[in-house]
Amino acid sequence: MLLSKKNARVFFFGGTIVTFAVFIVMSVQTLVKEVPVKTHEENLSKEVIAGKKLWEANNCMGCHTIMGEGAYYAPELTKVYERRGEGYIKAVLQSSVPWSPRGRKMVAYNFSDREAEDMIAFFKWIGEIDLNGFPPKPEYKINKNTK
Amino acid sequence: MKYKSQKVAYWFFAFAMLLLVLQIVYGFIMGFSRVGYDVLHDFIPFNTARAVHTNLLVVWLLTGFMGAAYYIIPEEAERELVGIKWAYVQLISLAVVGVVAVVGYHFNYWEGRKFLEIPRPLDYLVVVNVLLFLGLILGTLFKSKKRTTTALVLTLGLVFAALLYLPGMIWFDNQTTDSFFRWWVVHLWVEGVWELILGGILSFLLIKLTGVDREVIEKWLYVIVGLTFISGILGTGHHYYYIGAGKMWLIVGGIFSALEPLAFLGMALFAIAMYRKGEKKHPNKIALNWTIGTAIVAFVGAGLLGLAHTLPQVNMYTHGTLVTAMHGHLAFWGAYAMIVFAFVSYAMPNLTGRKLYETARGTYAFWLANIGMMGMTVGFGVAGVAQVYLERKMGMEFGDVQNEIKVHFYIVIACAAMFATGVGLYIYEFIKYGKPNDEALIPENTPDNAALV
Numbered sequence: 001m002l003l004s005k006k007n008a009r010v011f012f013f014g015g016t017i018v019t020f021a022v023f024i025v026m027s028v029q030t031l032v033k034e035v036p037v038k039t040h041e042e043n044l045s046k047e048v049i050a051g052k053k054l055w056e057a058n059n060c061m062g063c064h065t066i067m068g069e070g071a072y073y074a075p076e077l078t079k080v081y082e083r084r085g086e087g088y089i090k091a092v093l094q095s096s097v098p099w100s101p102r103g104r105k106m107v108a109y110n111f112s113d114r115e116a117e118d119m120i121a122f123f124k125w126i127g128e129i130d131l132n133g134f135p136p137k138p139e140y141k142i143n144k145n146t147k
Numbered sequence: 148m149k150y151k152s153q154k155v156a157y158w159f160f161a162f163a164m165l166l167l168v169l170q171i172v173y174g175f176i177m178g179f180s181r182v183g184y185d186v187l188h189d190f191i192p193f194n195t196a197r198a199v200h201t202n203l204l205v206v207w208l209l210t211g212f213m214g215a216a217y218y219i220i221p222e223e224a225e226r227e228l229v230g231i232k233w234a235y236v237q238l239i240s241l242a243v244v245g246v247v248a249v250v251g252y253h254f255n256y257w258e259g260r261k262f263l264e265i266p267r268p269l270d271y272l273v274v275v276n277v278l279l280f281l282g283l284i285l286g287t288l289f290k291s292k293k294r295t296t297t298a299l300v301l302t303l304g305l306v307f308a309a310l311l312y313l314p315g316m317i318w319f320d321n322q323t324t325d326s327f328f329r330w331w332v333v334h335l336w337v338e339g340v341w342e343l344i345l346g347g348i349l350s351f352l353l354i355k356l357t358g359v360d361r362e363v364i365e366k367w368l369y370v371i372v373g374l375t376f377i378s379g380i381l382g383t384g385h386h387y388y389y390i391g392a393g394k395m396w397l398i399v400g401g402i403f404s405a406l407e408p409l410a411f412l413g414m415a416l417f418a419i420a421m422y423r424k425g426e427k428k429h430p431n432k433i434a435l436n437w438t439i440g441t442a443i444v445a446f447v448g449a450g451l452l453g454l455a456h457t458l459p460q461v462n463m464y465t466h467g468t469l470v471t472a473m474h475g476h477l478a479f480w481g482a483y484a485m486i487v488f489a490f491v492s493y494a495m496p497n498l499t500g501r502k503l504y505e506t507a508r509g510t511y512a513f514w515l516a517n518i519g520m521m522g523m524t525v526g527f528g529v530a531g532v533a534q535v536y537l538e539r540k541m542g543m544e545f546g547d548v549q550n551e552i553k554v555h556f557y558i559v560i561a562c563a564a565m566f567a568t569g570v571g572l573y574i575y576e577f578i579k580y581g582k583p584n585d586e587a588l589i590p591e592n593t594p595d596n597a598a599l600v
């Protein structure tokens with residue numbers, strides 16, 4: 001037999017240790033060198049962090065995606081600050097009836113001014129992260145008039 | 148079964164089946180929301196339904212793995228489980244934490260991080276629970292002189308799975324860092340250590356069901372789990388393309404994640420080869436169906452459908468669309484749900500002494516569940532591809548796209564009904580088996596392939 005059980009075991013443990021070591025080195029490099037620059041960590045203000053807390057406390061990711069992560073029930077929000085602007089976002093977050101421009105309902109969060117502003121600060125910060133080109137820019141622009 | 152303490156496995160399986168039913172109910176709630184019947188919105192909005200759906204999935208799979216481990220370890224170690232009473236305590240406490248978490252999701256008590264929604268205080272209880280579980284498994288292994296590769300791989304998988312839960316419990320101010328470590332849990336689980344659990348259970352089943360020599364099966368087990376880690380660890384990079392990490396991951400993640408299907412291909416070829424090599428066939432046809440089935444469907448769902456969107460050029464467009472949901476369903480089903488079903492089908496006759504080896508009900512359950520899930524996958528996939536083109540290429544509004552692709556969700560719901568019928572039949576069969584009993588005990592020195600001889 002070409003391959004013995006012992007060789008197979010060496011393949012498993014050896015391969016695991018080597019790739020794991022490379023993974024750790026790359027992870028450290030990413031976290032120490034790349035993430036602070038690409039995410040503009042200097043702009044991580046109190047408001048942005050408060051916004052992140054609200055984002056998690058309400059499980060916004062349970063319907064939306066951000067940086068492409070989350071659920072597929074409601075729009076991608078990475079560039080929402082740029083796409084809609086502050087006024088629109090504030091109206092959505094402070095609505096006391098479920099927001100539903102195209103049929104689907106969002107939870108009515110009734111946010112205070114403070115909360116809405118924190119959330120907006122979070123979106124603004126997210127929108128400025130260098131995401132290696134994500135989300136892709138559409139090649140066409142179709143507008144169906146279902147405002 | 149050979150040891151009385153193996154009976155505890157039954158209660159883990161029963162609890163897993165109960166959670167699966169609830170998971171499916173919440174799946175339907177989301178399915179109906181997507182076609183416009185969001186009637187429960189005020190009590191169960193989509194994000195609640197989703198958190199419940201995916202968390203119940205993870206918890207019932209883990210419960211199934213634990214049950215399988217409580218059955219496999221005594222048999223591999225050739226002794227009773229240590230501290231068997233504690234195994235029941237562990238199950239009950241797991242159930243309590245699970246119920247509190249699921250109820251909490253209905254009252255905004257959660258941490259909105261996909262797949263890791265369990266709030267921090269409950270995370271600590273999960274840790275205690277898992278430590279208790281590992282204590283019993285490791286205690287049993289240490290007290291025995293016999294160490295098999297199958298038991299080793301299974302146990303390594305369980306221990307690493309527990310360790311990898313920890314990075315998901317740290318708070319980070321930076322969303323990118325948060326996400327970076329979230330994948331250490333989610334990706335390194337399903338495309339890493341859970342595959343060890345899968346491999347360990349699969350190898351145990353193949354030894355019992357095909358009668359092929361243990362040494363041959365365990366050699367290939369090492370090769371497969373070796374392929375898993377070599378590709379899967381650096382394959383984590385396929386989640387780091389577009390979240391604010393460096394460009395290096397596009398290359399490393401692309402190459403290594405594209406190799407991940409090899410481990411699944413290896414597993415499928417291995418299962419089929421062992422099936423053909425085994426000269427005598429175990430009479431438990433249904434368990435054999437699920438066992439070979441899991442290896443094949445895992446290759447399709449995780450391997451091929453994962454490969455379909457793992458290259459950065461493709462993932463740029465499919466990232467965060469229904470294409471991901473397509474892959475998520477068939478991968479979880481094929482690799483992890485089916486192995487639990489396979490194990491339960493194998494263990495039930497041995498636990499209860501009733502030999503429902505080849506019933507019509509069990510056969511229909513297998514085909515209806517699988518064809519239904521294939522149909523759902525196609526439904527999600529067609530919707531996802533259409534979404535990618537309309538939204539990401541043509542620049543149509545998200546909500547307009549969703550209205551265009553709504554029709555595919557009627558197909559998803561129809562296929563889900565078929566799937567649920569299959570699962571229903573399976574559970575009905577499970578209930579028909581009745582409770583485990585000591586009359587099903589067989590002498591300790593019965594050979595591995597006793598049923599074949």
Ligand code: HEM
Binds near residue numbers: 261338456457458482
């Ligand atoms: C049994 C094994 C697997 C399971 C259970 C599984 C499950 C999942 C799930 C649930 C997601 C969604 C995660 C999220 O967005 O939070 C996902 C994403 C992904 N999976 Fe898998 N997967 C498996 C194996 C694989 C393999 C082998 C590959 C590659 C060949 C792969 C490629 C991907 C990719 C590229 C994504 C990211 C999709 C996106 O960008 O939105 N998966 N997988």
Ligand code: HEM
Binds near residue numbers: 204
């Ligand atoms: C009646 C059956 C089911 C229905 C109708 C259903 C429906 C759904 C829906 C609508 C979503 C949310 C997608 C979104 O974010 O928009 C979802 C998510 C998910 N479901 Fe199911 N599901 C069912 C059964 C299952 C089963 C049996 C499994 C596992 C074996 C499963 C695993 C998942 C996973 C992993 C996700 C998260 C996917 C992702 O984030 O990419 N589901 N399901």
Ligand SMILES: [Fe+2]
Binds near residue numbers: 385
């Ligand atoms: Fe992954």
